[in-house]
Amino acid sequence: MRGTRADLRKLLEPGVVALGFELVDVELAGSHHSPTLRVYIDGPAGINVDDCARVSRQLSALLDVEDPLPGQYTLEVSSPGLDRPLVTPEDFRRFIGETIKVKMQPPLQGRKNFSGRLVDVTADHVVVEVDKEHFDLAFDGMERARLVPRFRTSGVTGERDDR
Incomplete structure (x- = not known):
């Protein structure tokens, strides 16, 4: 090894x-x-x-x-941080409905970077919705995938909701 x-x-x-x-x-x-x-x-x-x-x-x-x-x-x-890496299919399944960023290598349809809502996960790819369009992103073409932190103000300046 x-x-x-x-x-x-x-x-x-x-x-x-x-x-x-x-x-x-x-x-x-x-x-x-x-x-x-x-x-x-x-x-x-x-x-x-x-x-x-x-x-x-x-x-x-x-x-x-x-x-x-x-x-x-x-x-x-x-710790993985708020923008935790997504590596295994189980990681992706846990965060269905959340926003993720994926960098593909080689590019898919002339595009390397995808940022959108994680819609579905199968054995070999994920489906990400970007600007109302769905993209099937194969695991074996992913260079990197991360969760996009979601910050919501709760009415008090500086407070955030990290769910």
């Missing part, structure tokens, strides 16, 4: 799940000389700093033993 995204996910997921959390996504960022392995986790009650520290300790030990990445790298464990 030499550190592909899928390989890293397969390696790390059991350790995250064993601590009672969900592995949302794994990402390798930075340069070859100074890479960063980002691990996004979530839980039923959300995620706090202590949760991230526990998962980081667990994964650090596992990564030291398995050594899937050559050389030195930085491990970051965090």
Whole structure:
């Protein structure tokens, strides 16, 4: 195993799940000389700093033993944030009716970026409504997909509803 995204996910997921959390996504960022392995986790009650520290300790030990990445790298464990990545079909199903952003590679109908309401999810694609038009976006053509945070003012300046 030499550190592909899928390989890293397969390696790390059991350790995250064993601590009672969900592995949302794994990402390798930075340069070859100074890479960063980002691990996004979530839980039923959300995620706090202590949760991230526990998962980081667990994964650090596992990564030291398995050594899937050559050389030195930085491990970051965090919550997925309000604009959480959508990776698995289950992620998408959970957020049907919400607004998502999807970047396709290669482009679909001459277009790379789609931002609209998630209408449906099948085994191999999602249906996104953009400006009253439906687009079937295949999972294998998605470079990245994220939930678009929804902010609603509640009458008090600065307050928001993050549902």
